[in-house]
Amino acid sequence: MNQKSKTVLLYRIILGAIFVVLAYALFSLQIVKGSQYKEIAERNYVRIKSLEAARGVIYDEKLNPIAVNNPSINLYYKPFLIKDKEKMADFVSAYLPISKETILKSIYDNRYSTFNEVILCENIDYAVMAAISENLNYYPELFFKVETIRSYIINNHFTGYVGRINEKEYNTYKDDGYKINSLIGKSGIERYYERILRGNAGYEIIQVDAYGRNLKIFKDNLSKKPENGLHIVLNINLDLQKYVNSLFPEKTAGAIVVINPKTGGVLAYSSFPEYDQNLFTAPISNEQWSCLIDDPQKPMLDRVINGSYPPGSTFKTVTGSFGLEKEYVNPQTLLASCIGGLQIGNRFFKCWTSYGHGRLSFIDAIKVSCDVYFYDLSKNFKLNEFAEFVRKNHLIERTGIDLPYEKKGFFPNNEWYTKRLGKNFGSQGLKANLAIGQGEVLTTPIQLCAYYAAIANDGIWKKPHLLKKAIGDRTLLYEELEENINKTLPISEKNLKLIQEGLWQAVNGKNSTGGGARVNGVKVYGKTGSAENAHGDDTHAWFACYATWDEPELAIVVFLENAGHGGSMAAPIAGKIISYYNKNVREQ
Amino acid sequence: MKNIFGRNFDWHLFSIWIILAVFGIIAITTASAAKIGDEIHLKNYYWKQIIWLMISIIAFIIVLKIPLPILDMLIYPLYLATIILLIIVLFMPPVNNSRSWLFLGGVSFQPSELAKMMMILLVSKLIAKDYLNELKMLYKALSVVIIPVFLILLEPDFGTTIIFWGSLAFMLIQAGFPASYLVIIVSPLIGLIFSFNWILFVIASLILIYYYYRESLSWVLIAFSTVFNTFIFILTPVFWNTLKAYQQNRIITFFNPMHDPLGAGYQVIQAKIAIGSGQVFGKGFLQGSQKNMNFLPEHHTDFIFSVIGEEFGFIGTFLLIVVFFVFFNRIIYLIKVVSKKEYKIAISGIFAYLLLQTFINIGMNLGVLPTTGVPLPFISYGGSNLLINSFAVAIILKYSEYRDI
Numbered sequence: 001m002n003q004k005s006k007t008v009l010l011y012r013i014i015l016g017a018i019f020v021v022l023a024y025a026l027f028s029l030q031i032v033k034g035s036q037y038k039e040i041a042e043r044n045y046v047r048i049k050s051l052e053a054a055r056g057v058i059y060d061e062k063l064n065p066i067a068v069n070n071p072s073i074n075l076y077y078k079p080f081l082i083k084d085k086e087k088m089a090d091f092v093s094a095y096l097p098i099s100k101e102t103i104l105k106s107i108y109d110n111r112y113s114t115f116n117e118v119i120l121c122e123n124i125d126y127a128v129m130a131a132i133s134e135n136l137n138y139y140p141e142l143f144f145k146v147e148t149i150r151s152y153i154i155n156n157h158f159t160g161y162v163g164r165i166n167e168k169e170y171n172t173y174k175d176d177g178y179k180i181n182s183l184i185g186k187s188g189i190e191r192y193y194e195r196i197l198r199g200n201a202g203y204e205i206i207q208v209d210a211y212g213r214n215l216k217i218f219k220d221n222l223s224k225k226p227e228n229g230l231h232i233v234l235n236i237n238l239d240l241q242k243y244v245n246s247l248f249p250e251k252t253a254g255a256i257v258v259i260n261p262k263t264g265g266v267l268a269y270s271s272f273p274e275y276d277q278n279l280f281t282a283p284i285s286n287e288q289w290s291c292l293i294d295d296p297q298k299p300m301l302d303r304v305i306n307g308s309y310p311p312g313s314t315f316k317t318v319t320g321s322f323g324l325e326k327e328y329v330n331p332q333t334l335l336a337s338c339i340g341g342l343q344i345g346n347r348f349f350k351c352w353t354s355y356g357h358g359r360l361s362f363i364d365a366i367k368v369s370c371d372v373y374f375y376d377l378s379k380n381f382k383l384n385e386f387a388e389f390v391r392k393n394h395l396i397e398r399t400g401i402d403l404p405y406e407k408k409g410f411f412p413n414n415e416w417y418t419k420r421l422g423k424n425f426g427s428q429g430l431k432a433n434l435a436i437g438q439g440e441v442l443t444t445p446i447q448l449c450a451y452y453a454a455i456a457n458d459g460i461w462k463k464p465h466l467l468k469k470a471i472g473d474r475t476l477l478y479e480e481l482e483e484n485i486n487k488t489l490p491i492s493e494k495n496l497k498l499i500q501e502g503l504w505q506a507v508n509g510k511n512s513t514g515g516g517a518r519v520n521g522v523k524v525y526g527k528t529g530s531a532e533n534a535h536g537d538d539t540h541a542w543f544a545c546y547a548t549w550d551e552p553e554l555a556i557v558v559f560l561e562n563a564g565h566g567g568s569m570a571a572p573i574a575g576k577i578i579s580y581y582n583k584n585v586r587e588q
Numbered sequence: 589m590k591n592i593f594g595r596n597f598d599w600h601l602f603s604i605w606i607i608l609a610v611f612g613i614i615a616i617t618t619a620s621a622a623k624i625g626d627e628i629h630l631k632n633y634y635w636k637q638i639i640w641l642m643i644s645i646i647a648f649i650i651v652l653k654i655p656l657p658i659l660d661m662l663i664y665p666l667y668l669a670t671i672i673l674l675i676i677v678l679f680m681p682p683v684n685n686s687r688s689w690l691f692l693g694g695v696s697f698q699p700s701e702l703a704k705m706m707m708i709l710l711v712s713k714l715i716a717k718d719y720l721n722e723l724k725m726l727y728k729a730l731s732v733v734i735i736p737v738f739l740i741l742l743e744p745d746f747g748t749t750i751i752f753w754g755s756l757a758f759m760l761i762q763a764g765f766p767a768s769y770l771v772i773i774v775s776p777l778i779g780l781i782f783s784f785n786w787i788l789f790v791i792a793s794l795i796l797i798y799y800y801y802r803e804s805l806s807w808v809l810i811a812f813s814t815v816f817n818t819f820i821f822i823l824t825p826v827f828w829n830t831l832k833a834y835q836q837n838r839i840i841t842f843f844n845p846m847h848d849p850l851g852a853g854y855q856v857i858q859a860k861i862a863i864g865s866g867q868v869f870g871k872g873f874l875q876g877s878q879k880n881m882n883f884l885p886e887h888h889t890d891f892i893f894s895v896i897g898e899e900f901g902f903i904g905t906f907l908l909i910v911v912f913f914v915f916f917n918r919i920i921y922l923i924k925v926v927s928k929k930e931y932k933i934a935i936s937g938i939f940a941y942l943l944l945q946t947f948i949n950i951g952m953n954l955g956v957l958p959t960t961g962v963p964l965p966f967i968s969y970g971g972s973n974l975l976i977n978s979f980a981v982a983i984i985l986k987y988s989e990y991r992d993i
Contacts (some may be wrong), residue, residue: 007762011920011939018947019913023906027953029864030902037864082624109631112622 053199056229060238072149080114081141160188199229220254230472235265254560255303262451264462309444312529315437338372366502378435453555516571528566543570608966640971644978651982673699708937716930746958758940768803779820863897870901931987
């Protein structure tokens with residue numbers, strides 16, 4: 001046999017062997033075992049049942065629940081079992097608040113995934129379920145499942161809410177085990193700690209025939225237990241949180257945030273007006289949605305991290321520490337005499353009081369919040385150096401709080417002004433405005449609070465955070481989850497003491513602006529602010545403060561939109577919070 | 589028409605190719621259909637496939653019309669172009685964890701498909717020379733194959749890599765490279781596969797030594813090969829233990845899909861249920877129920893054979909493999925009658941390339957071979973796949989016009 005015919009023979013043998021193997025496998029599968037497989041296919045004997053993991057509960061620091069799982073009866077259908085979609089849609093829409101069009105659209109949208117279980121309605125009343133159940137034998141495509149619905153104990157802006165996964169999220173996360181009906185954290189803690197809260201679904205493989213015999217298609221009894229999500233314990237103190245919520249004046253928008261300066265833990269976190277997140281756990285109606293969206297007070301806006309505002313006089317500590325650090329002034333230096341304002345270039349910059357404060361030293365200037373002192377101080381500043389200093393106080397970049405979508409602060413520099421005002425802008429007036437926290441500077445309440453907490457904590461800046469720990473199968477502390485939680489303020493110990501002294505005087509001194517925050521038996525340090533703004537006639541009322549016992553335990557920022565003066569509106573609220581904490585939280 | 593289809597044009601192969609493509613369109617139509625009540629919803633895949641078939645026929649005509657010297661001249665530049673495409677594709681977004689798709693204005697395309705064809709054409713050109721000794725032949729072939737195989741492994745795409753090596757082996761044998769040498773090259777696999785059982789390894793080694801002796805290889809070579817295989821045999825467990833658990837799992841799952849019952853295993857079991865439940869006559873056109881299962885997401889591409897099995901039964905699947913058998917048998921006949929060595933080698937390469945795809949795909953659907961993303965030639969949905977495979981058939985037809993007879 002020559003080489004040529006040898007190779008051709010080899011090819012024929014290979015082809016023949018492959019043909020025989022495939023034909024045999026087909027014969028065995030389709031003819032020998034065909035009826036068995038047909039039965040499996042028809043009865044759906046081999047099935048994977050997904051075992052859902054329970055979502056972790058969100059607790060406050062005392063393990064009072066804030067977000068919990070309640071049972072919910074949900075109605076589903078399987079498109080491939082539909083006999084008459086019109087009849088089915090009529091039937092369902094007669095019992096449930098869901099329109100026929102919505103049902104038909106859902107069927108159309110799922111026409112290529114007909115074996116999926118598609119959800120129709122959640123949280124169905126028991127009586128309605130009973131009424132529907134009587135007719136279910138006419139509609140084999142419909143079935144109920146008892147699942148859970150997330151429920152939030154108090155209205156708040158930090159837990160966020162969960163909802164059904166949308167198409168975009170599904171495409172991003174489907175490899176992580178999400179299904180088309182999965183719940184996913186949409187905002188707040190629910191989103192930020194989604195991975196921790198969610199856990200991992202398990203499965204159970206059902207592979208028995210009508211007589212209960214194991215079909216042995218898979219290895220025996222393959223199943224995986226679901227791993228439940230971890231519970232999250234927040235630093236929030238629910239009693240304090242409720243008390244803080246109760247302090248908001250009627251019809252006022254604003255934010256209050258309370259931090260423990262030693263740890264950065266957030267004890268209370270309020271943004272007003274509030275809204276009920278429970279609206280979002282089930283499909284929300286159009287009226288409810290537009291009601292929330294069209295409200296001019298924007299209840300959906302989380303003002304603690306997503307609202308940025310001119311900080312007003314609360315910013316004078318930053319201006320002051322820059323002046324001290326750069327040695328433009330020392331504690332004894334007296335600057336220009338306040339006669340109710342100061343002439344800078346061709347403009348007269350007013351102080352907040354037209355009576356004037358006279359010539360002041362540093363601490364007195366903080367105490368009475370004299371604008372003229374800081375106008376005069378700012379004359380020496382180089383704008384870019386000042387901007388860099390503000391950045392180092394963590395008032396521009398995000399704090400990194402454990403919530404999604406945090407907003408940055410803003411402070412302009414030379415380049416920014418050049419772009420808008422041209423090359424030869426006059427910087428003196430702009431700097432004077434910035435020095436008192438007006439003009440372009442913007443901070444969020446959380447940034448300001450973290451900054452004041454750092455002053456209280458002797459210059460050590462802690463990343464503010466809601467999570468204390470995650471508990472469950474294992475325990476995870478916040479420190480294990482996040483990095484770089486400590487930073488320092490760019491200020492020497494000596495100068496920091498001066499700032500602290502100024503803040504002490506601003507609350508406790510004679511003629512001080514923040515007297516409203518005084519609390520018996522507690523050392524309160526703070527600064528008022530009344531920020532002019534483009535949006536209203538009244539100024540934004542600010543009060544930023546901290547309170548110490550043996551150690552600093554509270555840093556508070558109260559921010560009220562267009563509410564008037566910080567001293568009269570915001571400071572007393574901070575005082576009440578400190579007093580409440582002193583009586584009801586500390587002594588427990 | 590006369591000048592397109594020459595005197596020796598092989599109408600047999602051409603007709604079988606058309607039959608397979610039409611079969612494919614019917615299968616795609618039913619695979620992309622879904623039923624709700626009495627309504628039938630069709631995705632537009634079948635229509636796209638018809639357009640691709642038209643394009644393939646045009647490409648077919650171009651290949652047949654183009655003068656051979658020009659086709660010859662194009663082989664080098666096209667080979668280099670595919671290498672560049674294989675590099676570009678590594679920077680594309682991954683699909684199913686593999687970076688093998690190139691997207692060009694709505695049309696997606698796998699450069700590795702083209703790479704296989706260009707490799708076959710270039711290798712056959714290089715190793716067809718009569719004066720080459722075995723070593724030079726091997727060296728030339730490997731120099732062409734090594735770069736694309738390396739790039740495709742980076743994607744990663746195991747199925748394609750296997751087809752590459754398989755085609756190369758067929759071409760070398762066709763070129764007169766002694767089969768016993770190929771066995772020596774492949775034999776370290778025995779050390780790898782039997783690393784868990786030394787008795788099997790010893791038996792396999794003894795059989796190999798006997799085979800080498802029969803083929804009268806030198807004792808030095810036999811000794812060297814055996815020692816090397818033993819070395820691999822000893823090292824494999826050591827290497828295996830250095831792998832992380834998830835890497836071990838991935839390899840186990842590759843060979844035994846049931847190891848991952850929710851992933852690869854579930855696809856295989858659903859494919860088997862679909863095929864088995866078709867029984868002798870099938871459930872009828874558009875009547876299959878298993879195909880709608882969303883655990884078979886590839887049912888119009890890699891798992892289309894299971895849809896055919898479900899709807900057309902054993903009659904349908906057997907008919908299909910008979911058509912494939914006739915198709916490949918005809919190619920073997922053409923290898924025999926073609927006059928030029930280079931063309932014989934090229935057709936052998938294409939033969940192996942198409943046969944391996946067919947076998948791997950159907951074997952995967954029947955659960956007898958590992959799951960790799962290899963489509964069924966001419967049948968699976970996929971424009972670039974149909975185009976390249978048709979191009980391969982066109983090359984066979986072009987080369988086979990040069991006959992002894």
